[in-house]
Amino acid sequence: MPELPEVETVRSGLANAIVGRTIRNTSIFHHRAINPKSEFDFAILEGQKVISVGRRGKFLWIRTQGSLNLVAHLGMSGQFLIQPKRKTDEVHLRARISFTKGTDELRFIDQRTFGWLAISGDGPEVPLMASHIARDLFDPEFNTKLVVESILLKKSEIKRVLLDQKVLSGIGNIYADESLWRARIHPQTAANSLTRRQLSNLLRQATAVMSEALAVGGTSFDELYVNVNGQSGYFDRTLAVYGREGEPCDRCGTPIIRISFANRSSHLCPKCQIWPAISAGGTIFENR
Numbered sequence: 066m067p068e069l070p071e072v073e074t075v076r077s078g079l080a081n082a083i084v085g086r087t088i089r090n091t092s093i094f095h096h097r098a099i100n101p102k103s104e105f106d107f108a109i110l111e112g113q114k115v116i117s118v119g120r121r122g123k124f125l126w127i128r129t130q131g132s133l134n135l136v137a138h139l140g141m142s143g144q145f146l147i148q149p150k151r152k153t154d155e156v157h158l159r160a161r162i163s164f165t166k167g168t169d170e171l172r173f174i175d176q177r178t179f180g181w182l183a184i185s186g187d188g189p190e191v192p193l194m195a196s197h198i199a200r201d202l203f204d205p206e207f208n209t210k211l212v213v214e215s216i217l218l219k220k221s222e223i224k225r226v227l228l229d230q231k232v233l234s235g236i237g238n239i240y241a242d243e244s245l246w247r248a249r250i251h252p253q254t255a256a257n258s259l260t261r262r263q264l265s266n267l268l269r270q271a272t273a274v275m276s277e278a279l280a281v282g283g284t285s286f287d288e289l290y291v292n293v294n295g296q297s298g299y300f301d302r303t304l305a306v307y308g309r310e311g312e313p314c315d316r317c318g319t320p321i322i323r324i325s326f327a328n329r330s331s332h333l334c335p336k337c338q339i340w341p342a343i344s345a346g347g348t349i350f351e352n353r
């Protein structure tokens with residue numbers, strides 16, 4: 066699933082390709098591509114000029130001159146591709162946006178249909194549909210001190226808190242595991258048992274790992290994430306724990322383990338990330 070670095074890669078690619086262009090036509094090919102909370106019909110975009118492409122966490126939006134936003138969430142497998150108009154439609158093509166000028170168009174492709182598009186009016190800072198999402202670590206207004214204090218109020222396991230988009234946005238399973246490994250914190254540690262120093266360091270490590278990923282176009286772990294030109298990111302080659310079960314830890318050589326987490330898994334080094342003195346509960350299944 067695309068996380069902050071991948072969505073930011075898509076945002077900057079979209080901005081380069083479509084800002085300043087006027088939308089001619091919109092076509093929707095699958096009912097699940099439209100979020101039922103969409104405030105307007107898609108045809109309202111026709112004739113609108115794109116003025117910017119914004120992002121908060123994993124939410125993207127294309128803003129138009131008429132203060133409308135085409136808000137998007139890529140879900141598990143959503144892709145925005147800039148394609149030549151003459152190119153054959155993709156099997157999982159869900160929506161097409163054409164422009165008044167140019168030989169290319171914007172396509173939204175989504176194999177698993179967990180991604181969605183919607184039209185939303187403007188909020189004070191971000192579109193109304195994205196206003197419940199907390200700031201992300203790439204946001205210049207992100208306030209580490211405030212976020213550390215809000216994490217300290219949580220009794221649940223730290224990994225769950227890192228993934229809570231109302232605490233801070235943009236972190237998913239891959240970068241949560243990588244950040245916790247870098248900060249030497251076990252994912253099942255109770256959030257409120259960590260120190261302020263540990264938590265500030267964890268947020269610093271999360272920013273660092275996601276900035277490094279952004280620099281190489283993100284992580285294409287399951288090959289469904291690509292940038293707007295259809296190219297993969299290269300950060301999967303640099304991952305320290307995610308998807309590396311059984312391989313030696315880069316720091317101490319101990320084999321990386323995978324434990325159950327919600328319906329997914331956490332990957333960690335059982336030596337560097339010691340079992341917490343205060344655990345938020347959960348069962349450990351080594352090498353499940």
Ligand SMILES: [Zn+2]
Binds near residue numbers: 318319334336
């Ligand atoms: Zn280790």
